[in-house]
Amino acid sequence: MKLPNKARAGNRSRRASGLLRHGLTAHGVLCYVFLYLPILVLVAFSFNASRYSGLWRGFTLQWYEALFSNAALGAALRTSLVVALASTAISTVLGTAVALGLERFAFRFRPLMDVLLYLPIIIPDIAMAVMLLLFFVLTRVPLGVGTIVVSHVAFNVSYVALVVRARLAYFDISLEEAAQDLYADEWQTFRRVTLPLLMPGILGGALLAFTLSLDDFVIAFFVSGPGATTLPLRVYSMIKLGVTPEINALSSLMLLASIGLIALSGALSRR
């Protein structure tokens, strides 16, 4: 008497598990559609011949041509690259050094230093932007490219340190000891052993810093002043003036650049 009952229950449970599996697959597919459809639509409409409508009116490359003749955009891109390169260079050196110091030595104020290092990561952008603006205004530092670089370093140091420390956690200290046993001095050990082994972590941190600097809008919005316009600031003012296919074209190129950066970071992490 019991057996058929159990068999039926087993049947039902098999059907339920099939349903669950298909439901999960459908959900996963829908999630990826949700993540990519807006981007794909955005890119598709950068080739749309109509200026105002969301209706498709034929293929054109004219919005891309318009971008390349836009001098203000070129200047903004240059400013963004200068800011990103400068802040990445400074924060990579500072962040790597502080990671080494914190991982190598135990000292009484280390937990405090940890907190100071991680706060810029968890604090909301807008709060950080406000703090820095107030600081620059009250100390009468003129706002411009310099203040953007300084502000970007203030959060990028933390990110670089985070990535390099993760790499240092797996560092085999006996390799350094071996170098010193072979009469390498401190500088040679660092230059020939420690630095090459840490390089993937350092490059990963630098790439993250570079991306975050290029991506930042909120902090640059507050501390840039009238003279300095980065690419995100330019994009923002274009959006505020109204939706145009040029912005779609520009967004598509920025997406392409990000994918290039991801490919680069993938190649770096595989080493």
Place this chain on the structure above:
Amino acid sequence: MAQPLRTRRDLLRLLILISPSLLWLVIFFLLPLLLVFAISFGQRGTYGGVQWTPTLANYARLLDPLYLRIFLRTLFIAGTATVLCALIGYPMAFFIATRPARWRNAFLLLLVIPFWTNFLVRMYAWLFLLRDNGPINVLWTEGIHAAVAWLAAAIPAPFWEPLLQATSTPLRLFGTDGAVIVGLVYAWLPDMVLPCYAAVERLDPRLVEAAQDLYATRVRAFLRVVLPLTRSGLITGSVLVFVPCVGAYVTPDLLGGARTVMIGNVIYSQFMMARDYPFGSALSFVLMALMLVATVAYFRLGGEGGRGRG
């Protein structure tokens, strides 16, 4: 690996390594932070500067129903976005974890690609989709409208008239709380999925089998075994989503139109338009306190180490 400072030379090494960052963070982070705190007790000068007469007026002003409502609305929008991220992201973590091993990394990569792309561009994509003459509304007022008109001509019935009316005007999508919530979910969904995935991947399937061998129903096995073991991922994800949502500025500014205002937008207007630095500082400080409460609650609830900003 960390060793105590034994010699003077060690101390010198340590100072060379950490003092540049320490100086930078003290000058360009700690000092500005303390400055905001100090100024939040100051008063707005006649010409927009700061008068250093200590007062609690800025914090008292936060209790004004106008600002209380904005705080509640911010918490509501951030909370809804976090819950939606959990409802969408938690099953998505299971979806990725149950793929064949060689596909899993590809699915994870597809998840983080939007994360590396420019935040403004991602929000613009939604602005473009949702606006009154954007693709969704064109589909609604042209495609669906035409379909309804065709059906109405083919099959006469009284209910076509209201449908024809509804599809002749664009849907109000842009400039609503809903648009802001969609934008926030879109922006922070990967922050929910990744910690959930890490927790799901660690889950030992034998434990679920054991529960079922002991005659636990599917639902019971999920509630008593799977959920408790993956809870830490859900908590970590929720904090990673909630904190940036509370501090959101760009998303409500671009997608919320003039009516949906969050704390971030009020802080912006206090600093850049009203030039009321003390009140803006008080607002920022309350925002940071909210973030701190969320983070402390997170450690209390037993989450794990976090990940970066977007």
